[in-house]
Amino acid sequence: xxxxxxxxxxxxxxxxxxxxxxxxxxxxxxxxxxxxxxxxxxxxxxxxxxxxxxxxxxxxxxxxxxxxxxxxxxxxxxxxxxxxxxxxxxxxxxxxxxxxxxxxxxxxxxxxxxxxxxxxxxxxxxxxxxxxxxxxxxxxxxxxxxxxxxxxxxxxxxxxxxxxxxxxxxxxxxxxxxxxxxxxxxxxxxxxxxxxxxxxxxxxxxxxxxxxxxxxxxxxxxxxxxxxxxxxxxxxxxxxxxxxxxxxxxxxxxxxxxxxxxxxxxxxxxxxxxxxxxxxxxxxxxxxxxxxxxxxxxxxxxxxxxxxxxxxxxxxxxxxxx
Amino acid sequence: xxxxxxxxxxxxxxxxxxxxxxxxxxxxxxxxxxxxxxxxxxxxxxxxxxxxxxxxxxxxxxxxxxxxxxxxxxxxxxxxxxxxxxxxxxxxxxxxxxxxxxxxxxxxxxxxxxxxxxxxxxxxxxxxxxxxxxxxxxxxxxxxxxxxxxxxxxxxxxxxxxxxxxxxxxxxxxxxxxxxxxxxxxxxxxxxxxxxxxxxxxxxxxxxxxxxxxxxxxxxxxxx
Numbered sequence: 001x002x003x004x005x006x007x008x009x010x011x012x013x014x015x016x017x018x019x020x021x022x023x024x025x026x027x028x029x030x031x032x033x034x035x036x037x038x039x040x041x042x043x044x045x046x047x048x049x050x051x052x053x054x055x056x057x058x059x060x061x062x063x064x065x066x067x068x069x070x071x072x073x074x075x076x077x078x079x080x081x082x083x084x085x086x087x088x089x090x091x092x093x094x095x096x097x098x099x100x101x102x103x104x105x106x107x108x109x110x111x112x113x114x115x116x117x118x119x120x121x122x123x124x125x126x127x128x129x130x131x132x133x134x135x136x137x138x139x140x141x142x143x144x145x146x147x148x149x150x151x152x153x154x155x156x157x158x159x160x161x162x163x164x165x166x167x168x169x170x171x172x173x174x175x176x177x178x179x180x181x182x183x184x185x186x187x188x189x190x191x192x193x194x195x196x197x198x199x200x201x202x203x204x205x206x207x208x209x210x211x212x213x214x215x216x217x218x219x220x221x222x223x224x225x226x227x228x229x230x231x232x233x234x235x236x237x238x239x240x241x242x243x244x245x246x247x248x249x250x251x252x253x254x255x256x257x258x259x260x261x262x263x264x265x266x267x268x269x270x271x272x273x274x275x276x277x278x279x280x281x282x283x284x285x286x287x288x289x290x291x292x293x294x295x296x297x298x299x300x301x302x303x304x305x306x307x308x309x310x311x312x313x314x315x316x317x318x319x320x321x322x
Numbered sequence: 323x324x325x326x327x328x329x330x331x332x333x334x335x336x337x338x339x340x341x342x343x344x345x346x347x348x349x350x351x352x353x354x355x356x357x358x359x360x361x362x363x364x365x366x367x368x369x370x371x372x373x374x375x376x377x378x379x380x381x382x383x384x385x386x387x388x389x390x391x392x393x394x395x396x397x398x399x400x401x402x403x404x405x406x407x408x409x410x411x412x413x414x415x416x417x418x419x420x421x422x423x424x425x426x427x428x429x430x431x432x433x434x435x436x437x438x439x440x441x442x443x444x445x446x447x448x449x450x451x452x453x454x455x456x457x458x459x460x461x462x463x464x465x466x467x468x469x470x471x472x473x474x475x476x477x478x479x480x481x482x483x484x485x486x487x488x489x490x491x492x493x494x495x496x497x498x499x500x501x502x503x504x505x506x507x508x509x510x511x512x513x514x515x516x517x518x519x520x521x522x523x524x525x526x527x528x529x530x531x532x533x534x535x536x537x538x539x540x541x542x543x544x545x546x
Contacts, residue, residue, distance in 0.1 A: 014403065
């Protein structure tokens with residue numbers, strides 16, 4: 001019991017420290033936007049039957065469980081299987097607590113019971129999922145071109161996460177909000193993907209390097225997100241502007257992430273420091289109209305990136321002083 | 323006594339070890355040495371229950387070993403983000419004993435600082451302290467000296483020597499000299515998991531045999 005409490009308290013502390021690092025205002029802002037987008041889904045969820053909610057909770061926990069990297073560590077600190085399962089159950093119930101609260105407030109007790117049952121059922125069966133085999137896939141995904149190596153390596157590292165984000169977009173036939181949500185999560189995924197800096201030998205310098213980089217990555221992403229986009233158009237024609245706006249977000253964030261990376265590129269570092277400006281711009285893109293600010297900043301960054309890369313690799317680069 | 327009885331393990335067609343029999347007495351440090359990819363980590367994962375041997379059983383004091391008896395320090399330990407050193411130890415053990423506090427002071431570990439800000443060596447040290455704080459009878463340390471500075475290495479060795487009482491300690495390292503200083507026995511693992519056991523008196527024999535093999539390999543080629 002004490003182990004469960006320690007972990008739950010630690011989770012709250014982690015959340016608070018992460019909030020402080022990102023900035024309380026920024027997090028509140030993000031929550032407001034998320035809430036704004038999620039409210040329609042919540043209304044739809046309230047109309048669903050208790051068995052569907054049970055199944056969705058089970059599927060949700062399964063995807064979270066499959067993406068977890070800490071299970072071996074968690075297993076090693078729990079003295080027996082029961083402690084491990086208690087920790088898992090409490091963590092997943094904490095995760096689903098907003099949904100439980102939603103149904104409790106509207107006195108849909110069967111729904112609450114079905115969430116509890118599916119969580120406990122999952123935890124009872126969790127040991128059947130081998131934790132040690134959850135490693136990055138060892139085979140290269142040939143359908144992703146090598147030119148877009150950042151996306152390729154990121155997807156190969158977490159294929160399940162990518163599939164989930166992508167598949168979420170197809171749920172748009174059920175509700176229009178799923179497509180923009182899929183794009184929003186993908187945008188955050190892209191910002192994280194482009195924060196890693198390749199070493200100098202991997203920068204195959206060409207004239208208009210940044211422009212070509214944007215062209216290749218955008219081409220690939222637009223091709224990949226075309227099927228969910230078409231699904232959205234097909235089933236939610238009335239919301240065509242929502243779908244188009246989501247695609248504009250995807251394009252803008254891709255350009256922003258690439259330009260930000262190369263504007264701050266340095267051969268000395270392997271990773272960019274996290275930037276509150278980037279997070280703020282990412283959040284602003286999701287608000288109607290505010291994307292113009294992100295577009296403006298992306299153009300500014302594009303020229304900065306061009307200049308920065310020419311400084312390191314261009315023909316007129318200054319000589320290194322030792 | 324930890325007894326490995328007839329265990330076999332393979333990754334699909336690749337057999338890592340077959341019908342392996344070994345025993346590790348209590349109160350001793352057992353060093354495991356071998357080339358990269360020979361199967362040391364797989365062996366440790368079999369003992370600690372991360373992998374299940376395809377055949378055979380592992381016994382601790384004549385009963386099948388339970389996970390709760392083993393503490394395992396992996397090569398790349400996992401850390402939750404946004405937690406400090408003190409919380410990490412408490413998460414593992416429930417509390418921090420004065421013994422662990424003293425070790426942390428000795429290792430210059432800032433326990434109140436977030437682990438995310440630690441260097442590679444400091445992360446290794448805190449993971450080491452977390453592992454030994456569990457007070458379990460079997461301690462498996464996979465490459466505990468990797469990334470740790472010279473002073474830290476010597477302190478870790480001193481702690482290992484102190485902690486070996488009434489415990490079974492299994493340690494692997496790439497650097498043979500770091501094991502000869504603290505081990506009671508060295509298990510030299512070669513291709514096909516052929517194990518040669520050397521006691522303290524034979525360590526110099528082992529060192530010269532390894533040195534001879536390396537020299538022969540280098541002399542065979544004109545690349546270097």
